[in-house]
Amino acid sequence: MIGYALAFAFACVALALLLALFRLLAGPTRADRVLALDTMVINAIALIILFGIHQTSKTYFEAALLLAMVGFVGTVAYCKFLLRGDIVE
Amino acid sequence: MSLVGELVISLLIVLGSAFALIGSWGLVRLPSLMTRLHGPTKATTLGVGGCLIASMIYFPASGANWSAHELLIALFLFITAPVSANMIAKAHLHRQRYRLDPDAEDGIKDDLPPPGHDTGWATFWSRSDPPAL
Numbered sequence: 300m301i302g303y304a305l306a307f308a309f310a311c312v313a314l315a316l317l318l319a320l321f322r323l324l325a326g327p328t329r330a331d332r333v334l335a336l337d338t339m340v341i342n343a344i345a346l347i348i349l350f351g352i353h354q355t356s357k358t359y360f361e362a363a364l365l366l367a368m369v370g371f372v373g374t375v376a377y378c379k380f381l382l383r384g385d386i387v388e
Numbered sequence: 389m390s391l392v393g394e395l396v397i398s399l400l401i402v403l404g405s406a407f408a409l410i411g412s413w414g415l416v417r418l419p420s421l422m423t424r425l426h427g428p429t430k431a432t433t434l435g436v437g438g439c440l441i442a443s444m445i446y447f448p449a450s451g452a453n454w455s456a457h458e459l460l461i462a463l464f465l466f467i468t469a470p471v472s473a474n475m476i477a478k479a480h481l482h483r484q485r486y487r488l489d490p491d492a493e494d495g496i497k498d499d500l501p502p503p504g505h506d507t508g509w510a511t512f513w514s515r516s517d518p519p520a521l
Contacts, residue, residue, distance in 0.1 A: 301446070304398035308405035308439070315405075315412035315432070322415050322424075330421050330480035337472055338415055338428040341465070345408050345436045348461075349401070352443050355450060360457035367461055371468040378475035382482050 301352070308349050316342045333377045340370030393449045397442050404438025407431050421480050429473040437462055 316339060323335035344363045351359035376386050411434075414427025444458040 300394045300398045301401070304401040308401045311405035311409040315409045318409075318412040318416045319428075328421055328480065328483065330476050330483065331424065333479070334421070334424060334428060334476050335415065337476070338412060338432055341428065341432050341436055341469075342408055342412065344461070344465070345404070345432075345439050348436070348439045348443055348458075349405070352401070352439075352446050355447075355452075357447065357452065357455065357457070360455075360461065364457065364461050364464070367464050367468070371464075371472060374472040375475055378472070378479040381479035 305349060305353050309346070312342055312346050312349065316346070329381055330378075333374060333381070336377070337370065337374045340366060340373070344370075389449050393445065397446050397449070400438050400442035400445070404435045404440075404442060406435070407438060408435030411435060422477065425473050425477060429469050433465055433469045436465055 319335045319338040319342060323332055323339065326332060344366050347359050347363045347366065351357065351363070379386050408431070411427045411431030414431060415424055418424045418427060440458045440462045448454045
């Protein structure tokens with residue numbers, strides 16, 4: 300049963316990534332693109348966690364934690380750049 | 389693993405991934421950035437939370453030791469999602485104030501209303517009178 304649920308979940312998250320990719324390419328504003336990148340990072344974290352369940356391996360949590368941190372810092376850096384034209388002042 | 393455990397885990401996985409999909413669908417469908425912010429920050433975060441709870445139940449149920457990794461990821465995501473949404477909204481307001489992205493599809497063609505004080509909306513100094521440094 301978990302196998303079927305995982306297959307459904309992989310399809311859903313992959314579709315979600317594609318939708319976010321559409322918003323990343325289409326824009327129209329720059330903040331939209333930043334938001335789309337943030338969403339893609341969150342979806343990638345979900346994908347990694349689901350893959351960890353699929354493989355019954357705990358190694359993937361480190362990757363998910365790392366991606367959560369780096370994704371947040373990246374989003375804040377992009378926004379800071381849009382706001383101030385500089386990241387570290 | 390018992391049938392009830394499998395049922396709960398499957399339900400959480402399906403619910404979580406469906407919420408992630410709904411959040412990204414909102415990102416595509418909603419009309420302007422301020423509405424689009426709602427999709428990823430609420431639905432997608434909830435979806436990841438569902439997947440994390442599923443894996444938090446799955447690993448102890450399949451014989452592994454319980455660990456706090458999932459809880460750490462969930463806590464971190466739930467703390468950072470509103471912060472990054474606020475940052476994106478601030479960047480958008482700033483760019484809208486200076487009309488660098490006159491965006492007809494946004495439906496917002498007027499300037500922002502006056503904030504009532506001299507520091508602008510959530511950003512820094514106003515356009516007309518920057519501070520004398």
